[in-house]
Amino acid sequence: MKKRRRLILFFIALTIAVTTYFNLIQNRLEAQPIVQKQFQQTINVKTILNKLHKRATLISLEGSVSKTYGQTDDMFNTGWNWIDKLGNKQYIIKAKGKFTMGMDLSQITQDDILIAGSTIIVKLPEVKLQTLELPYEKMTIHNEDGILRKEFTQKEIKLIHTEMTSIIMKDIKSDKDIYVNATEDAKKFLRIFLMLMPGVDEVKFSY
Incomplete structure (x- = not known):
């Protein structure tokens, strides 16, 4: 029972880590056009x-x-x-x-x-x-x-x-x-x- 609980917690932590990573990547990609736009405005x-x-x-x-x-x-x-x-x-x-x-x-x-x-x-x-x-x-x-x-x-x-x-x-x-x-x-x-x-x-x- 303890092993099963540990396995579930591991998958939950892995899911959270993967989701966080992809959110960071997406935020960086969305920020690039903004930076380029700021450069163009100069x-x-x-x-x-x-x-x-x-x-x-x-x-x-x-x-x-x-x-x-x-x-x-x-x-x-x-x-x-x-x-x-x-x-x-x-x-x-x-x-x-x-x-x-x-x-x-x-x-x-x-x-x-x-x-x-x-x-x-x-x-x-x-x-x-x-x-x-x-x-x-x-x-x-x-x-x-x-x-x-x-x-x-x-x-x-x-x-x-x-x-x-x-x-x-x-x-x-x-x-x-x-x-x-x-x-x-x-x-x-x-x-x-x-x-x-x-x-x-x-x-x-x-x-």
């Missing part, structure tokens, strides 16, 4: 905008640049070679430096952000040249001056440096490959950056 334009504005300037590309520039300044042009050389000034300038490309994320406004479910669509600003470092002290000048011409003064060298900087800046801005690469790198970073936000499954860009 995706809003203001949150995204604040995240982008805190990043401010995004540097997406760093590069090096080298430029050789030569010029001849003739004092005379008589056709007599030995005379003309007396007043000639020929020089070759070599300059090396570094530059960065990027975009100003603070330019993005609320109207540039669209949320479609778990997808974010952002209209990006244009990639621009951010910095150009062309050290003055690293610029080299090789010149051949006629006996009637003086060597470059410091003022002239500084003017040449300014001119070289302007030329290199134009070269960078006219290079389409630099802009394409800088834009693609910016998109790769921002896609990862924004997908770290809870509830975001996809990030797209427009221009």
Whole structure:
């Protein structure tokens, strides 16, 4: 009789344990959509905008640049070679430096952000040249001056440096490959950056 009673109590305890376990599993499954819904509710334009504005300037590309520039300044042009050389000034300038490309994320406004479910669509600003470092002290000048011409003064060298900087800046801005690469790198970073936000499954860009 005692064995039978123990067996009955065992089955009752087992039934209670199994029922409790399945109730816990069911409660967890029912709670998952609620958590996902809460995550989705955190995706809003203001949150995204604040995240982008805190990043401010995004540097997406760093590069090096080298430029050789030569010029001849003739004092005379008589056709007599030995005379003309007396007043000639020929020089070759070599300059090396570094530059960065990027975009100003603070330019993005609320109207540039669209949320479609778990997808974010952002209209990006244009990639621009951010910095150009062309050290003055690293610029080299090789010149051949006629006996009637003086060597470059410091003022002239500084003017040449300014001119070289302007030329290199134009070269960078006219290079389409630099802009394409800088834009693609910016998109790769921002896609990862924004997908770290809870509830975001996809990030797209427009221009």
